[in-house]
Amino acid sequence: xxxxxxxxxxxxxxxxxxxxxxxxxxxxxxSTLVIGGKGEIKYFxxxxxxxxxxxxxxKEGIEGIQxxxxxxxxxxxxxxxxxxxxxxxxxxxxxxxxxxxxxIPPEVRLLIGSFNNCDNLKSIAFPDTIGIEMRCFNNCRSLxxxxxxxxxxxxxxxxxxxxxxxxxxxxxxxxxxYKTYDGILFTTGRVIxxxxxxxxxxxxxxxxxxxxxxxxxxxxxxxxxxxxIEKILLGSCKNLKLIKSENKVFYDKRNGDLKIDTLVxxxxxK
Numbered sequence: 087x088x089x090x091x092x093x094x095x096x097x098x099x100x101x102x103x104x105x106x107x108x109x110x111x112x113x114x115x116x117s118t119l120v121i122g123g124k125g126e127i128k129y130f131x132x133x134x135x136x137x138x139x140x141x142x143x144x145k146e147g148i149e150g151i152q153x154x155x156x157x158x159x160x161x162x163x164x165x166x167x168x169x170x171x172x173x174x175x176x177x178x179x180x181x182x183x184x185x186x187x188x189x190i191p192p193e194v195r196l197l198i199g200s201f202n203n204c205d206n207l208k209s210i211a212f213p214d215t216i217g218i219e220m221r222c223f224n225n226c227r228s229l230x231x232x233x234x235x236x237x238x239x240x241x242x243x244x245x246x247x248x249x250x251x252x253x254x255x256x257x258x259x260x261x262x263x264y265k266t267y268d269g270i271l272f273t274t275g276r277v278i279x280x281x282x283x284x285x286x287x288x289x290x291x292x293x294x295x296x297x298x299x300x301x302x303x304x305x306x307x308x309x310x311x312x313x314x315i316e317k318i319l320l321g322s323c324k325n326l327k328l329i330k331s332e333n334k335v336f337y338d339k340r341n342g343d344l345k346i347d348t349l350v351x352x353x354x355x356k
Contacts, residue, residue: 107123107124107125108121108122108123108124108125108126108127108128108131108148109121109122109123110131110132110135112135112138112139114138116140116141117138117139117140117141117161118139118140118141118142118143119132119135119138119139119141119142119143120142120143120145121142121143121144121145121148122145122147122148123145123147123148124147124148124149125147125148125149125150126148126149126150126151126152127144127148127150127151127152127155128152128155129152129153129154129155132155132156133154133155133156133157133158135159136156136157136158136159136160137160137161138161139159139161139162140161140162140163140164140184141162141163141164141165142156142159142162142164142165142166143165143166144165144166144167144168144171145168146168146169146170147168147170148168148170148171149170149171149172149173150171150172150173150174150175151171151173151174151175151178152175152178153175153176153177153178154175154176154177154178154180155175155178156178156179156182157177157178157179157180157181157182158180158181158182159179159182159185160181160182160183160184161184162182162184162185163184163185163186164185164186164187165179165185165188166189167189167190167191168191169191169192169193170191170193171191171193171194172193172194172195173194173196174190174194174197174200175198175200176198176199176200176220177198177199177200177202178200179200179201179204180199180200180201180202180203180204181202181203181204182201182204182207183203183204183205183206184206185201185204185206185207186206186207186208186209187207187208187209187210187211188201188207188209188210188211189210189211190210190211190212190213190216191213192213192214193213194213194216195213195215195216195217195238196216196217196218196219196239197216197217197218197219197222198219198220198222199219199220199221199222200222201222201223201226202221202222202223202224202225202226203224203225203226204223204225204226205225205226205227205228206228207223207226207228207229208228208229208230210229210232212233212234212235213235214235214236215235215236215238216234216236216237216238217237217238217239217240218237218239218240218241218245219239219240219241219245220241220244220245221244221245221247222245223245223246223249224244224245224246224247224248224249225247225248225249226246226249227248227249227250227251228251229246229249229251229252230251230252230253230254230283231252231253231254231255231256232246232252232254232255232256233255233256233258234255234256234257234258234259234262234264235257235258235259236257236259236261236262237257237259237262237264238262240264240271240273240278242278242299243278243279243299243301243319245279246279246281246282247301248282248302249281249282250282250283250302251282251283252281252282252283253269253281253283253284253285254266254268254269254281254284255269255270255271255279255281256269257271264278269281269284270284272295274294275294275295275296275297276295276296276297276298276299277291277295277297277298277299277300278299279299280298280299280300280301280303280306281303282301282302282303282304283303283305284303284305284306285305286305286306287305287306287307287308288306288307288308288309288310289306289308289309289310290309290310290311291309291310291311291312292312293312293314294312295311295312295315296314296315296316296317297315297316297317297318297319298311298315298317298318298319299319300318300319300320300321300323300326301319301320301321301322301323301354302321302322302323303321303323304323304324304325305325306323306325306326307325307326307327307328308326308327308328308329308330309326309328309329309330309337310329310330310331311329311330311331311336312331312332313331313332313333313334315331315336315350316350317350317352318336318337318350318351318352319352319354320337320351320352320353320354321353321354326339327339327340328340329351334347335347336350336351337351
């Protein structure tokens with residue numbers, strides 16, 4: 087037993103001394119938090135500043151940010167990342183109500199639920215390659231446009247739920263398996279995001295599209311699809327009157343009474 091305790095103590099000491107030191111310096115005069123040193127920012131070290139900071143500057147040398155670290159930093163308007171940053175933890179910046187814009191550094195390759203419920207977030211600059219997962223921008227109600235170069239992964243429509251100002255999504259690298267056309271994000275056979283604030287009254291999808299996510303767009307009235315459509319995820323599109331193909335009607339509200347093909351249409355209740 088004594089030998090086991092000695093081994094545990096030894097391993098703990100090795101771990102403690104091998105960890106890089108991260109420093110936190112808060113200036114009350116301008117409500118700025120400067121984070122320096124090397125290693126990973128920890129939740130319990132930084133979250134105690136959440137009701138004080140307006141600006142956060144992370145210095146070169148920091149390589150990671152632990153999950154939830156900056157959650158509920160409701161007064162933080164600006165954060166500057168270092169180029170050494172490689173990972174941003176799950177839900178790291180959720181409920182940062184004042185955050186206006188973000189530039190993601192080049193070595194970060196994946197965002198997992200990172201910015202959900204950031205009401206004032208208007209602009210995000212992404213690195214050349216990025217993956218998006220787990221409700222990453224849910225309830226970011228000021229986002230108007232998302233522009234990617236190479237999008238390596240985009241889990242599903244849930245990444246952008248209730249982004250009511252979103253007008254378009256763009257992917258510029260033609261080698262990405264995710265494509266965009268007229269602001270609509272799709273991949274092979276699937277429309278992943280039809281933006282909430284896209285103002286077209288009607289839309290026609292290619293015959294190759296088998297699945298569509300159409301959520302809470304208040305402008306769309308008519309949707310035209312192929313006979314081979316397999317699934318339509320439909321939210322509260324309040325002005326939608328018709329979904330049809332050349333030979334079939336899947337949704338018809340033109341005469342007041344709703345007729346719906348429940349084998350194809352999957353309504354999403356909010």
